[in-house]
Amino acid sequence: MKLALEEARRAMEAGEIPIGCVLVHRMQLLSRSHNQTQQLNDVTAHAEIISISSASQFLQSKYLENCTLYVTLEPCPMCAGALRWARPARLVYAAEDPKMGYLRYGSGMLHPSTRVAFGLMREESAALLREFFQRKRELKSLKR
Amino acid sequence: MKLALEEARRAMEAGEIPIGCVLVHRMQLLSRSHNQTQQLNDVTAHAEIISISSASQFLQSKYLENCTLYVTLEPCPMCAGALRWARPARLVYAAEDPKMGYLRYGSGMLHPSTRVAFGLMREESAALLREFFQRKRELKSLKR
Numbered sequence: 191m192k193l194a195l196e197e198a199r200r201a202m203e204a205g206e207i208p209i210g211c212v213l214v215h216r217m218q219l220l221s222r223s224h225n226q227t228q229q230l231n232d233v234t235a236h237a238e239i240i241s242i243s244s245a246s247q248f249l250q251s252k253y254l255e256n257c258t259l260y261v262t263l264e265p266c267p268m269c270a271g272a273l274r275w276a277r278p279a280r281l282v283y284a285a286e287d288p289k290m291g292y293l294r295y296g297s298g299m300l301h302p303s304t305r306v307a308f309g310l311m312r313e314e315s316a317a318l319l320r321e322f323f324q325r326k327r328e329l330k331s332l333k334r
Numbered sequence: 335m336k337l338a339l340e341e342a343r344r345a346m347e348a349g350e351i352p353i354g355c356v357l358v359h360r361m362q363l364l365s366r367s368h369n370q371t372q373q374l375n376d377v378t379a380h381a382e383i384i385s386i387s388s389a390s391q392f393l394q395s396k397y398l399e400n401c402t403l404y405v406t407l408e409p410c411p412m413c414a415g416a417l418r419w420a421r422p423a424r425l426v427y428a429a430e431d432p433k434m435g436y437l438r439y440g441s442g443m444l445h446p447s448t449r450v451a452f453g454l455m456r457e458e459s460a461a462l463l464r465e466f467f468q469r470k471r472e473l474k475s476l477k478r
Contacts, residue, residue, distance in 0.1 A: 270415070
């Protein structure tokens with residue numbers, strides 16, 4: 191999760207909402223990525239989607255069994271839907287996202303074989319997101 | 335939708351589940367794509383995700399306002415989640431997918447500004463899917 195937070199900080203430096211993730215396969219780091227929706231002008235360029243695609247290329251497998259995805263924020267429904275198809279063994283997220291997170295639609299969005307944990311480095315992730323939106327509001331009020 | 339069905343047939347020829355889509359912006363065709371999850375070894379390579387990414391590149395915009403997505407099957411939750419972020423004006427799908435479609439989670443998965451229609455060329459799309467799974471079962475029984 192420390193690496194995922196590093197990725198989130200990279201997103202922040204690039205002016206993106208600071209969310210990062212890493213995908214690990216049996217103690218081996220397969221991919222690390224951060225949100226790039228602004229830079230790539232693409233709503234699908236969430237950290238999780240980038241890491242899932244990239245890890246699948248590496249493993250030459252659509253299925254990410256025996257993999258763990260660590261992400262700094264509860265995935266959105268799009269990413270949870272992708273995780274359902276990819277079936278990683280574990281999903282670990284740092285901070286909850288009651289507004290945009292997949293849990294609004296229930297835990298059944300994920301594949302039944304994916305175990306879920308959360309709360310790891312929650313405060314660090316939430317602080318980074320708060321800082322990002324605070325800066326954004328300040329910039330906005332300067333422009334007025 | 336005729337073009338989307340052509341795309342679905344291309345998927346079929348490539349051994350993919352036959353689903354196709356096109357994205358149209360003010361009468362102009364922006365992208366056409368079909369399911370490529372097997373060829374690309376990537377669960378995110380659904381027709382809709384490919385077309386959304388590609389159309390966003392063309393428009394240089396994350397948002398697909400004034401766009402209509404025509405797809406031969408009701409989108410899955412991953413694709414509905416992507417559509418929520420991309421906010422097209424309209425989604426038109428041919429056949430319903432009660433098992434894997436997004437409506438299991440309610441129509442609120444899409445953006446409130448996206449209008450939805452379905453049933454256009456439903457029979458043609460459903461017949462193609464039936465043919466694909468029938469062939470697959472036959473191949474399987476031959477292998478036994």
